[in-house]
Amino acid sequence: MVTIRDVAKHAGVSVGTVSRVVSKNLTVSSKMRAAVEAAILELGYKPNLIARSLRNAKSNIIALIVPDIANPHFSQLALHIETVASRFGLMVVVANTHGDVEVERKQIATLSTLTPTGFLIIPAGSNPTGNQTGNIRTVAVDRPYGDHPLVSADHYAGGRLAAAHLIGLGHRRIAYLSGPEELSVAHNRKEGFLSVFDEARQNGKPDLSVPELIAGGFDYALDAETLTKLLLKPICQRPTAIATSNDQQAIGLMRLARDHGVSVPRDLTVIGFDDVPLASLTIPRLTTIAQPVQAIAERAVITLLDTESTNSSILQPVLKQRETSLTVSGWLV
Amino acid sequence: MVTIRDVAKHAGVSVGTVSRVVSKNLTVSSKMRAAVEAAILELGYKPNLIARSLRNAKSNIIALIVPDIANPHFSQLALHIETVASRFGLMVVVANTHGDVEVERKQIATLSTLTPTGFLIIPAGSNPTGNQTGNIRTVAVDRPYGDHPLVSADHYAGGRLAAAHLIGLGHRRIAYLSGPEELSVAHNRKEGFLSVFDEARQNGKPDLSVPELIAGGFDYALDAETLTKLLLKPICQRPTAIATSNDQQAIGLMRLARDHGVSVPRDLTVIGFDDVPLASLTIPRLTTIAQPVQAIAERAVITLLDTESTNSSILQPVLKQRETSLTVSGWLV
DNA sequence: GTGAAAGCGCTAACAG
DNA sequence: CTGTTAGCGCTTTCAC
Numbered sequence: 194m195v196t197i198r199d200v201a202k203h204a205g206v207s208v209g210t211v212s213r214v215v216s217k218n219l220t221v222s223s224k225m226r227a228a229v230e231a232a233i234l235e236l237g238y239k240p241n242l243i244a245r246s247l248r249n250a251k252s253n254i255i256a257l258i259v260p261d262i263a264n265p266h267f268s269q270l271a272l273h274i275e276t277v278a279s280r281f282g283l284m285v286v287v288a289n290t291h292g293d294v295e296v297e298r299k300q301i302a303t304l305s306t307l308t309p310t311g312f313l314i315i316p317a318g319s320n321p322t323g324n325q326t327g328n329i330r331t332v333a334v335d336r337p338y339g340d341h342p343l344v345s346a347d348h349y350a351g352g353r354l355a356a357a358h359l360i361g362l363g364h365r366r367i368a369y370l371s372g373p374e375e376l377s378v379a380h381n382r383k384e385g386f387l388s389v390f391d392e393a394r395q396n397g398k399p400d401l402s403v404p405e406l407i408a409g410g411f412d413y414a415l416d417a418e419t420l421t422k423l424l425l426k427p428i429c430q431r432p433t434a435i436a437t438s439n440d441q442q443a444i445g446l447m448r449l450a451r452d453h454g455v456s457v458p459r460d461l462t463v464i465g466f467d468d469v470p471l472a473s474l475t476i477p478r479l480t481t482i483a484q485p486v487q488a489i490a491e492r493a494v495i496t497l498l499d500t501e502s503t504n505s506s507i508l509q510p511v512l513k514q515r516e517t518s519l520t521v522s523g524w525l526v
Numbered sequence: 527m528v529t530i531r532d533v534a535k536h537a538g539v540s541v542g543t544v545s546r547v548v549s550k551n552l553t554v555s556s557k558m559r560a561a562v563e564a565a566i567l568e569l570g571y572k573p574n575l576i577a578r579s580l581r582n583a584k585s586n587i588i589a590l591i592v593p594d595i596a597n598p599h600f601s602q603l604a605l606h607i608e609t610v611a612s613r614f615g616l617m618v619v620v621a622n623t624h625g626d627v628e629v630e631r632k633q634i635a636t637l638s639t640l641t642p643t644g645f646l647i648i649p650a651g652s653n654p655t656g657n658q659t660g661n662i663r664t665v666a667v668d669r670p671y672g673d674h675p676l677v678s679a680d681h682y683a684g685g686r687l688a689a690a691h692l693i694g695l696g697h698r699r700i701a702y703l704s705g706p707e708e709l710s711v712a713h714n715r716k717e718g719f720l721s722v723f724d725e726a727r728q729n730g731k732p733d734l735s736v737p738e739l740i741a742g743g744f745d746y747a748l749d750a751e752t753l754t755k756l757l758l759k760p761i762c763q764r765p766t767a768i769a770t771s772n773d774q775q776a777i778g779l780m781r782l783a784r785d786h787g788v789s790v791p792r793d794l795t796v797i798g799f800d801d802v803p804l805a806s807l808t809i810p811r812l813t814t815i816a817q818p819v820q821a822i823a824e825r826a827v828i829t830l831l832d833t834e835s836t837n838s839s840i841l842q843p844v845l846k847q848r849e850t851s852l853t854v855s856g857w858l859v
Numbered sequence: 860g861t862g863a864a865a866g867c868g869c870t871a872a873c874a875g
Numbered sequence: 876c877t878g879t880t881a882g883c884g885c886t887t888t889c890a891c
Contacts, residue, residue: 194583194884196883196884196885197884197885197886198884206861206862207861207862207863208862208884208885208886209861209862209863209864209886209887210860210861210862212885212886212887213860213861213886213887215885216885216886218886220860220861221860221861222860222861225860225861239635239638239639240639240884240885241580241639241641241883241884241885242639242640243576243579243580243585243639243640243641243883243884243885244580244867244883244884244885244886245884245885245886246576246867246885247574247576247577247580247867247868247883247884247885248866248867248884248885248886248887249867249885249886250527250867250868252576254619261605262595262601262605262608263598263601263602263604263605263803265596265598265601268595268596268598268601268604269596271595271596271601271620272594272595272596272622275620275621276622279621279633284619284621284637284640285619285620285621286587286617286618286619286620287604287608287618287619287620288608288612288617288618289605289608289609300612302572303617304617305572306572306573306574306575306576307575307576307617308574308576444804445807447809448807448808448809448811451809470596471777471804474777474778474781475781475808475809476780476781476784476808476809478781527868529867529868529869530868530869530870531868539877539878540877540878540879541868541869541870541879542870542871542877542878542879542880543876543877543878545869545870546870546876546877548869549869549870551870553876553877554876554877555876555877558876558877573869574867574868574869576867576868576869577867577868577869577870577883578868578869578870579869579883580867580868580869580883580884580885581868581869581870581871581882581883582869582870582883583883583884
């Protein structure tokens, strides 16, 4: 390994000088700088990040904590986070919590010993467990974490978008497949969704019944039994549209509908949330509420680096109408 | 930050002793050990990994280089790798190469400055650029990288499995949607696939024509024009089955077939490769060659840690027959 | 503007 | 068995 001393010796200067040119410090005469740079090139010197981190009591590492990197939405997020971080000369270490608050705690403790530049956390559970990161800069992504700045899509608004879309399409019997209630994301999406119905009923559309709620996880697996029962109801009682709280649920739901001979979108309108890459390839293509993933990733890293800022960023989602949502057909009502 | 000195002082021992109990070194009397452990607990001491890494000239970090963490197969792999690594007290930093050999080179150079325990590389491109990792332990995953040990599925065997399945189903006009030829994975899968046809023809099944090859990328996007032309051929010339070199291609293909009114599997059998989580939820469910992802991840980490070993591990894939593959119907031949 | 030197937190000789 | 100490590679005073 070639160290700063080797470079210094080779260039005939002191280590201090080398350090100064390497760390872009300006107080170096141009001739010395040239000599040092030549030596660096010749020797192929690369500053040792570990040593630098120790000295600075801070490493060039962003610690990214996700529930599950294999979740397409999170992996998408991780991709963009790493890409942006890389632009800033930062590396990303990833840890999975598997949705378990306890392992989240452990992961944070472990990663803290790396003295990372900061934590980017997609929290595993509910809020309460909010402050394991000590005085290391922390930004929550997607869901709040303690009182750290939050960068996320406006889930509530997204829920409203979905509801408005379905109502606009003429649907009146609607069900909502919710996510785990302890997750604020799931909660907010649902609340947003329901809020539109509340308002509509107050504004003289009393024919809009309250959406039927079905509890679900947040992954492909869903409460097949309850859903099946719902899908098998007589046509005039069955919901004409089901909104889900993420795309995986929607995909799982379409699969289930198919298994029971319910045709999407003819017999049932489905709408997802997230707009994972696959959503535009399903059969039929999934209508969904798209999160601005790339913008979220960018904003998250920038917020992390702007250590002064205490502001959250809530970005607006947008409806992507594709093929799974249709004007309700007369024969269904 | 509480350091080893604080613990030493608190426990009334020397830093050396503390270090010895922390690093599980045995030569410590039980009473001192107890005192130290008490102090550690009381102070909430956590050894600073950065300092330890500097001292040992090696960090507890696995550098994972992937083309694209958002690729479902790779994110699956990453999940399991991180999980296994975590069992060994190792952290994982991820870097994306976006399939570009040049950025791969840069990422490796950058990550090297972390003096990681080792590199786990899913190489971006072809073999030649094989040795950027210097003397840091390196294990290739999924595809060979230089002459480092390789842990991967047997892609060739997987290709054979797919071919055998289609032939066994009675298909005779078959097409193969290949991946980028410079990727050994793609190459091997294709070669394996074709080898079965060669053998069959030599063993007296001359009615098996050589599969038509269609070049493709490795992602959802495919050569729509060529494929469309193929799908629109008259029924007696059109292939009755198309094998793809990964699940994303297969999903894209099903989408395209649907767009042109070709029904899978009635009019066309499709088979994928990888068995990403989503494959069992597509409509219809995708028949595919499953890679033992978890075993690969485990083996990869273990190989990395067994610094002596120079052995590669080639694990066997297995056919998952689901709904997209069918005995060829008479009217198609 | 530059060099010398202290020291970040830790481990591993080495001496006792 | 335990304490002392040098030093990993780097940055940053502090003198000059």
